[in-house]
Amino acid sequence: MSLFPIVARELRVASRRRSLYTGRTVFALAAIFISGLIMSFNQAAPVTMGSSLFYTLSSFAFVYCAMEGIWITSDCVGEEKREGTLGLLFLTDLSGYDVVFGKLAATSLRSICGLLAILPVLAIPLLLGSVTGKEFGRLILLLINTMLLSLSVGICISVYCTKAVKSAVSTFAMMIVLLGAGPICLFLIGMVTKNSPSPINVDTYSVHSAIYGMSMVADRAYLAEPWSYWKSLITNHVFMWIFIVTASLAVSKCWQDRPFSGAQLKRKEKLLRADRGSKRYETRLRERLLSRNPVMWLHCRSRLKKLYPWLIFALGGVYWIWGSIRFGSIFYNETANFIGTAYFSSLILKFWIGAESSQRLTDDRRNGSLELLFSTPLRVKDVLSGHWKAILDQFIGPLIFLCVLTLFFAFLLLIESRRLGGSQTTYVVIMLMAHLILLIVDSFALFWCGLWNSVRARHVNRAIGGTLFHVLIVPWILFLGFIIFIILAARGRGFALIGGEEYFMLSTWFAIGLGYSLWLITSCRSKLNNQLRLLASTRPGLEKDYKENTLNQGSESLEPTK
Amino acid sequence: MTLNEIFTMSPGTKHTPMIKADPRPDKAVKDLPAVQTSLLTRQYSDMTALNMLDLTVNRGDLFGFIGSNGAGKTTTLRILATFLKPSSGTAKVLGKDVVAEADAVRHVIGYMPDFFGVYKDMEVTEYLDFFGACYRIPSGQREKTVGDVLELVGLSEKKGALIGTLSLGMQQRIGLARVLIHDPELLLLDEPASGLDPRARIEMMAILQELQRMGKTIIISSHILSELQSLCNRVAIIERGKLIYSGSVQGVKNQMETSHIVWVKVGSDPDKAIGFLKTQSEVSEAEMVDGSIRVTMASHDADVSIIAETLVRNGVPIHGLKEEELGLEEVFMRMTKGETQ
Known part of the structure; x- marks a missing residue:
């Protein structure tokens, strides 16, 4: 049976990666950090505190599990297809099934280890008596x-x-559908009919969602309707097998290059024209942008x-x-609507800028196009400026x-604050202003960090993840x-925070965000x-040599000084 | 139309030089070798990729750079292409230092790496137009130049095609067209024929010969030594980062030939023929090998015609007479020990 050899080989390879062990440590530390945060703020009795610790940590763990496919598996076969190595597997x-299980084994090891690292912290509430073993x-x-x-969806x-990004976005969309389609439908039906949904409807529409299963974990909910939890679990498990079987059947057929039919070619041409405009427009744009900055044209x-x-x-x-x-x-009098709109719009825009910047150079570096670019008289400054102009x-x-x-908000x-004289509104206005400044600064940070990650990372999705983590999470x-x-420190000296410190919090948040x-x-x-030119001529994974040389010989850049 | 005509003969299409500060090399610069390295060394943490390499490539040479995998060929080419900084020593391209005058060097070289990516969603003309812009060729001139280089590499019919739809051989030719777009004086080609089928390889070699005739200096690293032998006028052999030979192809053959051997095929009575040949003072040894007579001459400059003369005089019909010539592959095998780093 050839299933086990490939799984064993992939597991052996995965177990030699350092990231497996560092990732595990990072997850454990993150869980400890979150626990510390909850324990510091929560002054309730241990049982209550344990309960909030359990549900907070489990929420984080759930999001981690649900989104893992986006980063880990969504490009694992696509990458092999791009590089033309998938076909080699099928020549044997x-x-x-072998390929899909092998890939799943290799990629899921890190995810499973990450989850295992959280479990001991998640078990603290068990010791505190906040949750039962069941x-x-x-x-x-x-x-x-x-x-x-x-992972199977991915x-x-x-x-x-x-394409890596398309695959990641599709995986994300599919997970949203699997997790939220039913509850959203239910919500929309309730909105149209102006009736709250009946429990039977909730059960019918939400059973496919793991979120529903999550809500049935607690004894109180589970004992009232034990089958709901299991139905949700089994449905999801069936979904998982459907995705695995579909992938296994499709993977052996999708690796060969097939010529496009006439209709397909026409459709492709139509899509291309819709995207790029007419030939005349395309030529005029090329003439205009190439004289400004060739790299800008490449991305515009x-x-x-x-x-x-x-x-x-x-x-x-x-x-x-x-x-x-x-x-x-x-609706217009609700401050949360203003803040929510501004925050969500800027968050999505930041995600977008980060994602766009982070996919600029990864593939170009891998396939050698970036090196070719630097064999011309283009300077690093020109290349960076071209990318910046394109993003702009x-x-x-x-x-x-x-x-x-x-x-405007x-x-x-x-105006509302002047009319009513509320200090809370003034605080919100200051917060919006701080948020606005951070939006601009973060956009710059996302661009530069994204570009750096894109040249360093082996995979586009990891570059995007790294950028978003660095700029938006760190x-x-x-x-x-700092707040903890x-x-x-205040507790240690016998002081207590007595409220009214929201301005302190805001300024700290702003200062840290801006400074970082x-x-x-x-x-x-x-x-x-300093390093782009040299990295462009080094294949990903060979940076070790490059680093050692840089240490031995100082700057490696052959960039002209003038 | 040749590239010479494209760039120099036709006044309407005359190419504007890229280096504004140094538009045309003066005589002193013209006398300089195309490439000169002196004690060029590139050290990695635990290995020496290049070890005090002294190499000179003259202008107009089609220079073959030969070595096993890991011998240091690509490292040398990358240093010359200004991608790598040497650990010590100097390298000059057309008189310009690759470290101190890297920007100027990039204007006069065309570098084609062994592995290069193409933007598959671009049309052929878009791709070349893009690189033309990278070399700062004025927009009015680019269209004509792109058409001309495409004609040179035989891809005029494919100018509207998406690069992703072309064969590997065609993509390699597009790579060559890209290298030529700014009319460089020196071409650095790292394994340009790798992965190509025999026809595409022959076509590629023909283009390179044409380019040499136009006066370009070409340094080509390749493993296909039989092709380099007929293509190059000079070669360098490198092993473990050290130069072990640099000079003409014939020179290296002469150097490696330990004896002068002539193969003779006779119509009848070979034993008698061997007897006649052995009586000659110019012949040191004659023996029958695989149906032919292997004649070892007494010295390198011995007159081979003595063999024919002796046999004809003694009435032995000659069916064939051929001097044994060492191939570049054999020379390479004899010169190198097969050591890699």
Whole structure:
């Protein structure tokens, strides 16, 4: 049987990777950090505190499990297809199942180890008597099942997609459908009929969702309707097998290059024209941009790419229209709507900028195109400036619109605050302003950090993940760490925080966010300027030699000084 | 139309030089070798990729760079292409230092790595137009230049095709067209024929010969030594980062030939023929090998015609007479020990 040899080989290879062990440590530390945070803030009795610790940690673990497929498996087969190595596997006696299980074994090892690292921390509430062993067991079962579902969705989509980002987005979309389609339908039906859904409806529409299963983990919910949990678990498990079987059947057929039929070619041409415009437009754009910066042209050829970010505001507009119709003028008096719109729009825009910047150079470096670019008289400065101009071309409109929108919201809230004299509104206005400044600075940080990660990472998805983590998550970790430190230090000296410290919190958050982003911009920009040329001529994975040489010989850059 | 005509003969299409500060090399610069390295060393942490390499490539040479895998060929080419900084020593391209004047060097070289990616979603003309812009060729001139280089590499008919749809051989030719787009004086080609089928290889070699006739200096690293033998006028053999030979192809053959051997095929009575040959003072040894007579001459400059003369005089019909010539592959095998790093 050839199943076990390939699984064993992949596991052996995976077990030699250092990232497996560092990842495990990082997950354990993250879980300890979150626990520390909860324990510091929560002054309740141990049983209550344990309960909140359990549910908070399990929520994080659930999101981790549900989204793991996006980073880990969504490009594992697609990458082999791109590099033309998938066919080599099928020249042997291997079948589709062997390949899919082998890939699953190799990629899931790190994910499973990450989950295992969290479990001891997750078991603390068990010791505190906050949750029962059965609750703990049900949670573990659900988390593992959700992780396997996510990984199998990723692997199935990677069989059909060749592009890494498209595959990751499709996996994300599929997971959203699997987790939330039923509850969303239920919500929409309730909204249309203006009736709250009956328990039978909830059960019918939500049983496919692991979130529903998650809500049935606690003894109280489980004992009331024990089968609901198991139905959810089994449904998800069946889904997982459907994805695995589909992937196994499809993978053995998708690796060969097949010529396009006439209709397919016509469709491709139509799509290309829709994206790039007419030949005349394309030629004029090329002439115009090539004389400005060739690299800019390389990334500005798509017209649709520039339009997509406006979808965020289109969705926001739909939300406001819906709110106006549903709630009338009360909707406009709700401060949360203003803050929510500004925050969500900027968060999605930041994600987008980070994702775009992080996929610029990874493939170019891997396939050698970046090296060719540097064999011309183009300087590192020209290449970076071309990328910057392209990103600006794509996002400047939405960014300006968002800034104006935020300022408009702030202005409306300020008028409201003057009229009612509320200090809370003033605080919100200041927060919006701080948020606006951070949006601009973070956009710069996302670009520079994204570009740096894209040249360093082996896979586009990892580059994107790394960028988003560095720019959007790390400042929060630093902020929370700092707050914990302050609280613990105050307690140690016998002081207590007595409220009214929201301005302190806001300024700390702003200072850490701003300082960190500025440091990231400076650091990544300097690294790109000094090392991009050399990295371009080094294959990913050979940086060790490069590092040693840099240490031995100082700067490796052959960039002209003038 | 040849590239010479494209770039120099036709006034309407005359190519504007890229280096504004140094538009045309003066006589002193023209006399300089195309490439000169002196004690060139590249050290990695635990190995020496290049060990005090002294190499000179003259202008107009089609220079073969031969060595086993890991011998240091690609490292040398990458240093010359300004991608790598030497650990010590110097390298000059057309008189310009690859470290101190890297930018100027990039203008005068065309570098084609052994493995290079193409933007598969681009049309052939778009791709070349893009690289033309990278070399700062004025936009008015680019269209014509792109058409001309495509004609040279025989891809005029494919100018509207997406690169991703072309065969490997065609993509390699596009790579060559890219290298030529700015009319460089020196071409650095790392394994340009690797992965190509015999026809595509022959076509590629023909293009290179044409380019040499136009006065380009070409350094080509390849493992296909039989092709280099007929293509190159000079070769360098490198092993473990050390240069073990640099000079003409014939020179290396002469150096490695331990004896002068002539193969003779006679119509009848070979034993009698061997007897006649052995009586000659110019012949040191004659023996029957695989149906032919292997004649070892007494010295390298011995007159081979003595063999024919002796046999004809004694009435032995001659069916064939051929001097044994060492192939480059054999020379390479004899010169190197097969050591890699």
